[in-house]
Amino acid sequence: xxxxxxxxxxxHATGSTKWSRYPDEVLPMWVADMDFAAPPVIIQALQKxxxxxxxxxxxxxxxxxxxxxxxxxxxxxxRVDPQALVFLPGVESGFNMALKALVQSQQNVVVQVPxxxxxxxxxxxxxxxxVELGFDLQADGSYATPLDSLRQSLQGGGALLLSNPHNxxxxxxxxxxxxxxxxxxxxxxxxxxxDEIHAELCFDGRVHIPTASLSEDISRRTITLxxxxxxxxxxxLKTSFMxxxxxxxxxxxxxxxxxxxxxxNPLGLEATRVAYSxxxxxxxxxKTYLQANRDWLMEAVRTRLPGISLQVPQSTYLAWLDCSAxxxxxxxxxxxxxxxxxxxxxxxxxxxxxxxxxxxxxxxxSLLEEGIARMERSLNNLKx
Numbered sequence: 001x002x003x004x005x006x007x008x009x010x011x012h013a014t015g016s017t018k019w020s021r022y023p024d025e026v027l028p029m030w031v032a033d034m035d036f037a038a039p040p041v042i043i044q045a046l047q048k049x050x051x052x053x054x055x056x057x058x059x060x061x062x063x064x065x066x067x068x069x070x071x072x073x074x075x076x077x078x079r080v081d082p083q084a085l086v087f088l089p090g091v092e093s094g095f096n097m098a099l100k101a102l103v104q105s106q107q108n109v110v111v112q113v114p115x116x117x118x119x120x121x122x123x124x125x126x127x128x129x130x131v132e133l134g135f136d137l138q139a140d141g142s143y144a145t146p147l148d149s150l151r152q153s154l155q156g157g158g159a160l161l162l163s164n165p166h167n168x169x170x171x172x173x174x175x176x177x178x179x180x181x182x183x184x185x186x187x188x189x190x191x192x193x194x195d196e197i198h199a200e201l202c203f204d205g206r207v208h209i210p211t212a213s214l215s216e217d218i219s220r221r222t223i224t225l226x227x228x229x230x231x232x233x234x235x236x237l238k239t240s241f242m243x244x245x246x247x248x249x250x251x252x253x254x255x256x257x258x259x260x261x262x263x264x265n266p267l268g269l270e271a272t273r274v275a276y277s278x279x280x281x282x283x284x285x286x287k288t289y290l291q292a293n294r295d296w297l298m299e300a301v302r303t304r305l306p307g308i309s310l311q312v313p314q315s316t317y318l319a320w321l322d323c324s325a326x327x328x329x330x331x332x333x334x335x336x337x338x339x340x341x342x343x344x345x346x347x348x349x350x351x352x353x354x355x356x357x358x359x360x361x362x363x364x365x366s367l368l369e370e371g372i373a374r375m376e377r378s379l380n381n382l383k384x
């Protein structure tokens with residue numbers, strides 16, 4: 001490999017959210033933040049940008065819009081008008097703005113669970129009626145959207161908050177299912193607010209399908225949220241964007257900043273431009289490394305962590321571990337206290353998911369091996 005993803009970087013005393021939550025003896029494997037250095041080409045570009053001594057308020061330049069538009073076409077054959085891009089400091093502010101602007105108080109907002117906690121909580125910020133819709137677990141271990149229940153929940157309009165690819169399941173929605181979901185939203189005159197922040201991290205030859213790319217009609221009812229932050233590991237630069245095809249809808253959503261959502265910083269804009277225009281080779285090697293980590297993890301769970309099961313993640317670098325067979329009151333607390341491994345608690349992702357934990361395998365293999373070894377020892381001690 002050209003890039004060294006095995007190198008371990010000490011992130012203590014850097015202000016890292018991931019590495020600051022727990023005492024030093026705890027190995028953090030929770031928040032969706034990879035333990036890899038950012039692409040060298042991005043670091044070099046930021047160093048060059050800092051040769052200019054002014055860091056004032058900044059706006060997106062045309063070269064960034066063109067880089068994103070070209071990337072969307074090259075990766076997904078999706079043509080986007082450069083003016084459809086609305087820049088934000090994070091996708092969370094984007095889906096909250098969309099809810100504020102587009103959904104009426106009497107309408108439902110559907111969230112598929114388990115799901116990313118800020119998506120689950122967003123409807124409550126605006127006093128909207130949230131409907132949590134579970135997936136149907138299929139015989140082959142895959143998760144499917146219950147389409148009839150979705151249709152019923154969206155009667156009268158409202159919105160679907162879609163996580164695509166899905167966090168924490170690692171589900172990459174197949175075209176047929178995504179089309180069926182979008183058709184129901186159109187039929188019910190509901191909005192699709194689609195968080196696609198993990199779009200570039202699909203495995204086994206899969207290619208992400210942007211929801212809005214399915215048709216022009218669907219595009220007009222879809223607000224897409226994307227960022228370079230996850231795939232290129234630059235989340236701390238706080239830069240993302242919405243893609244809103246209809247100018248009138250774009251204006252409505254943009255107006256919902258309400259004085260709370262500010263502009264993006266100049267370093268984040270520059271890092272995003274370089275990510276989409278120059279960091280492709282790094283991303284290709286990263287995906288190979290992550291897929292190998294995933295495969296190693298699947299085998300380790302099967303052979304070394306009895307009582308834990310895991311459906312194969314098709315995307316992201318997040319593993320949704322089912323600990324139901326362990327008989328623990330709180331698996332997240334058990335592994336934190338007994339294994340000194342910090343995982344994400346299942347309850348954060350849904351009220352019925354106490355027996356799950358989410359593990360981040362976006363790290364050097366040695367850290368992943370250490371985390372599994374600690375969990376294995378804690379389970380062996382549980383048997384004694």
